[in-house]
Amino acid sequence: MVVDDPETLAQVTAVFHAYETALLENDAATLDAMFLHSDATVRYGVAEIQYGIEEIRRFRSVQSPFTRTLSRTLITTYGHDLAIASTLFRRDDFPGQVGRQMQTWIRTADGWxxxxxxxxxxxxAAGAI
Known part of the structure; x- marks a missing residue:
């Protein structure tokens, strides 16, 4: 298996950044298009749990835009069809906390x-992370 194939890594990095833009703009349609439309898709959030694309859509429909800064983003590809994106983030509305986000991306006929x-x-604790 090829780990971090440059072309695959570039594709996933681009889609990861497009996701971040859509998230901060609260672009529900783009975010919906970026999730696998399946009952098997799972999203665990800060204060909520969604199983399946319909629960994810309901969650997205009541969200508001926000701002955050990312750090320590690491995207690793495994073969040509699977990637894991991990990042830390900070939000002004969560002072003294650091957020953690992980996504499993898969290549489908409709893209990542x-x-x-x-x-x-x-x-x-004291900005240690």
Whole structure:
């Protein structure tokens, strides 16, 4: 298996950044298109859990735009059809905390899609992370 094939890594990096733009703009249609439309798609959020694309859509429909800064973003590809994106983030509305986000991206006939995502927050003791 090829890890971090340059072409695959460039594709996933671009779609990851497009996802971040859509997230911060609260572009629900673009975010919906970036998730795998399946009952098997799972998203664990900071304070919520969604199983399946319909629950994810309901969650997205009531969200508001926000701002955040990313750090320590690491995207690793495995073969040509699977990638894991991991990043830390900070939000002004969550002072003293650091967020963690992981996404599993898979290549489909319609392009790269998030098949699983996890977002959580923890205390950032003295900015150690």
């Amino acid at each position: 899609k998030v098949a699983a995502a996890h977002v959580s927050m923890i205390e950032d």
